[in-house]
Amino acid sequence: MLDGRTHDYAVDFSLDSQGNIIIAGYILRFDSLRNDGVILKLDSTGCLPSCYVGIDDNSEEFDFRIWPNPTDGRLNVVASSNQTFQFEVKDLLGKLASSGEGRGHRIIDLSTLNSGVYFIQLKIQDKVWSRKIILDD
Template sequence: QTVVVNNLPVVTANVTNSVVCAGNLTTLSGGGALTYTWTGSVTDAVAFAPTVTDTYTVTGVDGNGCFNTAVQTVVVNNLPVVTANVTNSVVCAGNLTTLSGGGALTYTWTGSVTDAVAFAPTVTDTYTVTGVDGNGCFNTAAQTVILNSLPTVSVVSNSSLICTGQTATLIASGANTYLWNTASTNTIITVTPNANTAYTVTGTDNNGCSNSFVITQSVSLCTGIASNANHSVFNIYPNPTNGLLNIKSNSDVNLIEVIDFTGRIVVSEQTQSLNNLILDITSLQNAIYLVRITNAEGNINQSRIVLQK
């Protein structure tokens, strides 16, 4: 009787990636036989994601039914525990914050952010960092930065133009607290400038965001101007006025005109040759006006008055 002895197949255990990061795929495939069976529930030549470092054994069977084994170790590296750190997670528009990654070797941020470099966000946004460790494994983390708008601070004056020695009231709005360049922390301040003066107020809202506003208080010497051909005399009082002007003249007055700073005639009144009358300009805004008086002879007299109601 002849006994035939078949050699065992020379089985090989092949791998696409013998070192992988957790969650990544690799493929084990046998060689040198006809069919292959792997330990660890691995299917030959089908990619899978190993969860731990392990050694896998393949059993290969050839056409004679002879079999042999081979082994392959796959090393699984854990992913880095990446953190997203921020110096200020809530900022006011125009202010800086810094995002920096932790737990890895190199970091890449979304939103064109450079790791550990200060920047000024323009909107509320969530930034994602990808950190890569020394094994080439990566993980991500996210950080939201909230952007608060600056308050819209404004200031109005109760009189855009005052005479030297008079006072103006400046009123701030748009914020919660205020600091003026006069050192006042009041919402409303009273000023008595001798010349055109700029006043700056910085307003801060409930979020701690600040903005500034500059107002220039205009000041005039309020010197009367008279011009006539026959030296006629007229008197306008009180000046400043609350809106009711007494006008007295040594000649009959035919026409009274009130002109604003743009040269526009805002009041025009025929007087029927009166030389003692009252002119009501309470409907006008607080400002300095030119009062032009034409007498019966056609001569013109004019004077500046301040309306301050």
């Protein structure tokens, strides 16, 4: 954790043919829509320069937060605007697991679903945003 609003995660690592350690991860910012991907290459002398691998999205953004992620079954969705949004939660095969709508703040109960990776889609008017969520009971 970098501070109270920013968390960094290492999600994968591997060794290259020369014995260097390559770590992939991301930085999650709870007070911003911007999250960054990071790749670090380490060798016996320490950390080599990292490179930014994030993708800037210049499309119109809908400011919303989803937490906790991973979740134990109660997922909070908060939209900064007071507009009504629709949501769909789908499993990795695209099968609909839950759906509904909210306005402002909505708690979605996923406690009846099996543990695993899901995707939540939020729709407002003709725009759609997706996030990966992990259900871990």
